[in-house]
Amino acid sequence: MNIMNGAKMTYLSKTLILCAGLALAGCTNPDRFDDTNTVDLNGANAGGLAGSAQDPTSPAYFQQTVGDRVLFAVDQSTIGAEAQATLAGQAQWLMSNPEYTAIIEGHADEQGTREYNLALGARRANAAHEYLVSQGVAASRLKVVSYGKERPIEICSNEACYAQNRRAVTVIAAGLSS
């Protein structure tokens, strides 16, 4: 913790910088973060970024290297082959890092009513949830939430954006103690 290079610094949240300044041991212990300090650069719960993307046990690594999201076809919640591979990687990471929990956010594109999209987002989050559980992740570590069309990641109004918005994002959250 005392030796930091510039590259690492750019990934650190304010919380961690403060910790480093105080030279406190155990700053990266996820138990020190509350529920709001989640890792989701682009999702609905955009919060601080905990840990370095080079550290395979860090939520940043999960997000950037393992891949935190899977995409869906129009009006579908089926987990395709690509999504299965991503989710298998997520499951592996979650099982190797048992101190974390996760919230799976389901999202829809804007082509639908608010209510239907909430229900559709819930289907997608649940599909990802079921897949993770089938791979061995304890259901007790996972929560699901739907944002419907409320939190697009891409804001244009064509299929290129819609395809990115039809997603389920696994957001790494605080430890089990919460």
Add this chain to the structure above:
Amino acid sequence: MRMLVTLLMALSLWALPAVAQSNGPLRIEITEGVIEPLPYAVPDFVSDNSAGADFGHRIARVIASDLSGTGLFREIPGEAHISRITSFESPVQYADWKVINAQALITGAVSVDNVGKLVVRFRIYDVFSGQELGNGLQLVGTQEGWRRMAHKVADQVYTRITGEGGYFDSRVVFVGESGPKDKRAKRLAIMDYDGANVSYLTDSSSIVLAPRFSPTGDRVLYTSYETGFPRIYVLDVASVGRRALETQAGTMSFAPRFGPDGRMVVYSLTQNGNSDIFKMDINSGASARLTDAPSIETAPSFSPDGSQIVFESDRSGTPQLYVMSANGGEARRISFGQGRYGTPVWSPRGDLIAFTKQSKGRFHIGVMRTDGSEERLLTASFLDEGPTWAPNGRVIMFTRETQGAQGQASLYSVDITGRNLKQVQTTTGASDPSWSPLQN
């Protein structure tokens, strides 16, 4: 958080010689589809004392805005008037109003009484038959409530000439929106039906969605992400106090609507990714499941007699509209056109169901009979959704969102004839309107 204008409104019959009630020629039959709006004049109300002077002009302007805003009436502007109304009691010079073709004339007087209350008196004249249309009326209220008194006058004019209930003295609760599309801040707001007197009921710290008025307008149901998960709250409009409806842990709940008794609430509840319709007595908290299917069931709305519920389901493969008993059980599909149907809302008259329809990449607001027949699309745009009915069942307000990265939501209204589409002026982006009943 907000100051509620307390308004004591006394609507009292004002002693005048009896006049034959609206059998005369001055009549708009809305159902026949009006081509030519009815010309009328509403000179500034005269002030009986200096304290009322300021209100005479403003009240007349709000009345004109209400009436002309319907598209059914056309104002003859003040510059064209020949007669000046200088005394409320003087006889009307019908010939002067006939010559400028003002078929209806509204005159009024304003004063502030000795306890500071605003007193508004008005008369409506049928110019071409040379007589009053109904009795004169007197309204008493607070000075801050002057706009409401103007709306009440306009409601009387509308009702006496069309034979339909009015809708001007009503409010709209909606979601005020600001910020970019991917980080949109949303908070509950309330305003007069015409966009005046906006105030906020929540802050924008959590996403809030789809507020719905109670049948008496005193409470609002809405969905908030306050806990991180969508959950239904009921908010008292006067105190702005709110509480969450008790739902099962680990579930999401949304799309609530009151039943006509103001006590039973229908909503969608999602468990394990599957959304079904439930109802709850919000006094006791007792809830019951109304649908049990692996498909999406959402957006329920009671019939005005409380006996049936219309809702949206994709059990056929695409979202369509269904009607079932308010106790659940067998549902019959009512939408059969090309496209996807959502957010059905039963009309306060009980005769029609308004809905959102998505077809060939466009969105529409439409109406159909409660058996699904006589479907009529009223609007078309990139994204129209979420209809709400005016208290008289003649006008629908809805959300229209523009396309693209800079897309913004705003409120529009349209007659059920498809005429008179117009934007409702709001100072910020706005979505998810819910129209109150007429205020007392």
